[in-house]
Amino acid sequence: MTESVSVHTVTDGVARVTWDEQLSGLGLVEAIGIVQPHVDRALAVHDRVEAWVGPEDVAGQRIATWVGLRREGVMRGVATLEAGSGTGDRVVFARLSGDPSSSEPDGFRALLNSFLPRKRAISQLLVRDHDERVLLCQLTYKNDWDLPGGVVEVGESPQLAVAREVSEELGLELPAGPLLLTDWLPPWGGWDDALCLVFDGGRHDPAVLDAMVKQPREIRDAEFCTPEQVIDRCADFTARRVRAALANVGTGAPAYAESGRTDRP
Numbered sequence: 001m002t003e004s005v006s007v008h009t010v011t012d013g014v015a016r017v018t019w020d021e022q023l024s025g026l027g028l029v030e031a032i033g034i035v036q037p038h039v040d041r042a043l044a045v046h047d048r049v050e051a052w053v054g055p056e057d058v059a060g061q062r063i064a065t066w067v068g069l070r071r072e073g074v075m076r077g078v079a080t081l082e083a084g085s086g087t088g089d090r091v092v093f094a095r096l097s098g099d100p101s102s103s104e105p106d107g108f109r110a111l112l113n114s115f116l117p118r119k120r121a122i123s124q125l126l127v128r129d130h131d132e133r134v135l136l137c138q139l140t141y142k143n144d145w146d147l148p149g150g151v152v153e154v155g156e157s158p159q160l161a162v163a164r165e166v167s168e169e170l171g172l173e174l175p176a177g178p179l180l181l182t183d184w185l186p187p188w189g190g191w192d193d194a195l196c197l198v199f200d201g202g203r204h205d206p207a208v209l210d211a212m213v214k215q216p217r218e219i220r221d222a223e224f225c226t227p228e229q230v231i232d233r234c235a236d237f238t239a240r241r242v243r244a245a246l247a248n249v250g251t252g253a254p255a256y257a258e259s260g261r262t263d264r265p
Contacts, residue, residue, distance in 0.1 A: 004019050004023045005023065005034060013046055014047065014048045014050065015042040015046040016052065017050070019031075019034075024057060032063060032066050039067050043095065043097050048095070050092060052090035054088065055090075065111065068099075070114035073091075119194060121151070121158055121194065121195050121197065122151055122152065122196045123152050123159070123162035124146070124198045124241075125163075126147060126199070126201055126245045127204060128249075129205065134147070134227075134230060136224075136233060136234070138219070138220040138233075139219065140216075144233060144238065147198065148222065150162075158197045159176045162199055163175055166201075169215040170213070171212055171214070172208065172211060176199035180200050180255070181248055182197055183195070183196040183197075183257040183258070240259065241257065244261075
């Protein structure tokens, strides 16, 4: 069975390990025991050892992971070393010679971090005026209006992220208060699923918009809107999110919703 594993030098300092489908059909422990020595030997003479695994090959991805190769991402439409396989998508796993071993705590955490799910986070701000109208933005990249805010960057606090987004897109300094709502958004329109966190932006005089400086690439307009305008201008799930966030102002405990619905079992 060891002949089913091959190691090829693909460029200076880089080796790629491959195995056939028969190996992927073995038990995980047995397969790891077969592949691991090849990876270890390759790392002794190469700076990088990698494996390219088909997206549908779940067993192969598990083998690559548990021999200590970190998931790096998906390469689309690439040619592979396997005879007759042509081109296709491949999940890339790799380990560098300087990476800590997965038997060490730091190395094991890095290994897990490379393949565990990463869910997109969006932060939005619920800003009201004294007539309980809600600040909405007309966006350049979609037809419906939405609450001000945006995507949380890697390693960034969601609460600080929404204040940054409002500053960058509207030129307004509006600190984010307590969390009002966590809204799970299912996959939609080409987007993966995400968590939308709505923070309390407080109550402000409408004149606050006099200082607004719109980021023209993303913002067409922004204004305080009545509940009727929210329903008319927003996508239905956004209107539900606004309604759920408003209902939770002053309660002292954030609510949970899915696509704006808080009445799920």
